[in-house]
Amino acid sequence: MKARSALKKFVLWVSLAIVVNIFIYIIFGSEPGLEFLGGYIIELSLSVDNLFLFLLVFTSFNIPISYQKRVxxxxxxxxxxxxxxxxFLGVAIVNTFHWILYIFGFFxxxxxxxxxxxxxxxVDFSDSKVLKIMKKIIPVTDDLYGECFFxxxxxxxxxxxxxxILVLIESSDIIFAMDSIPAIFSITTNPYIVYSSNIFAILGLRSLYFLLAKLNSMFxxxxxxxxxxxxxxxxxLFIAFFGITISTMVSLLVIAxxxxxxxxxxxxxT
Known part of the structure; x- marks a missing residue:
């Protein structure tokens, strides 16, 4: 994917998220609208660091750019x-044990x-524990066979x-989610707002990845x-323990x- 094409597709996904955000604002009110926007911006901004990790993984294993798209x-x-x-598991835990938000804040x-x-x-990704476990479960070929996984x-x-590579990327995303989801909980614990803002941010990540792959030295x-x-x-999250709250609008401005x-x-x- 060329940089221009990646940029167009990324802008398309961002525009779609903005349209959904406007609908949420009109139908459900200003607070849910701001919460969606805050969750979206947090997820997208934190995703950038994870995308650079993906770039390192692909580079370490010399995976051609044409195969990266499928992965x-x-x-x-x-x-x-x-x-x-x-x-949804996290929201259930937070609703049952509200104090866990303070622990999330610390971490x-x-x-x-x-x-x-x-x-x-x-980083030597070939020495990853995830890859070592996978190789014990199933034999692995030395060479690529086109875009085939098996x-x-x-x-x-x-x-x-x-x-x-797919398993390594998925495992890194699990680790990344442990930061990004608690971060969104600082904006809202509404599971539908958290999930929808997450999904719209995730859907634009592939295009953003190819854009960053071309311009990584600039960021x-x-x-x-x-x-x-x-x-x-x-x-x-942590100062809420002392009764101090920061509004969604202020949080959005600070993050932006x-x-x-x-x-x-x-x-x-640069």
Whole structure:
């Protein structure tokens, strides 16, 4: 996917999300509308850091760009299913044990600090525990077989490296969801708002990935914006313990400013 095509498709998905946001605003009121917008912006901004991880995975295993599209498509469908389970389970837990939001706040703040101060180092994804477990379950071919996830060799079913990449990406998305979903809980715990904003953000990720793959050197400071967003949402959740609340509108403004500043800083320092 060329950068221009990826940009057009990403803008299309964002436009569709805005249309849905307007409908929610008109039908259900201003607060649910702002909550959807806040959840969407949080999910999309935090997703950027995860997309760079996907780029590193594909690069490490020398996966051709033409095969990456299929892996990302299946990865998105997997993320939609996993988010459904995580979000509704998470909301049920939060509604039963409200104090867990304060724990979420603490871990989100720590996650932000980790991103902020961690040094960038080369990662050997081939040494991943997930891949080692997969190789024990099913034999894996050394070579790619087009876009196939499975092939038969001498009557024995083998997985191709493309399937291992898909499993690695899905497992990383599970870890990512542990940050992004609690972050959205700082805006709302309405499961329908959380899930719908998540899904619309996820649907645009494939196009955003190919755009970032072409322009990744221009957005090297985005991760710091992601770190500050995580820290802000963590603080917002934690201070609720002391009866201090930050409105959805203020949260939206803070998150949008952090995101815009990190983008502008990246562009100016390229």
């Amino acid at each position: 990302l498509t299946y990865g998105i469908f997997g993320a939609i299913v996993l988010r459904f389970m995580f979000i 989100l703040f720590c996650s932000g600090l980790k991103i902020l101060f961690n040094k960038e180092e080369a 092939v038969r060799k001498n009557g024995v079913l083998h997985a191709t490296p493309l399937l291992l 090297k400071y985005i991760k710091y914006g992601v770190a500050f967003i995580l820290m802000f949402t963590g603080v917002k 400013i952090i995101l815009l500043v990190s983008i502008l800083f990246s562009l100016l320092c």
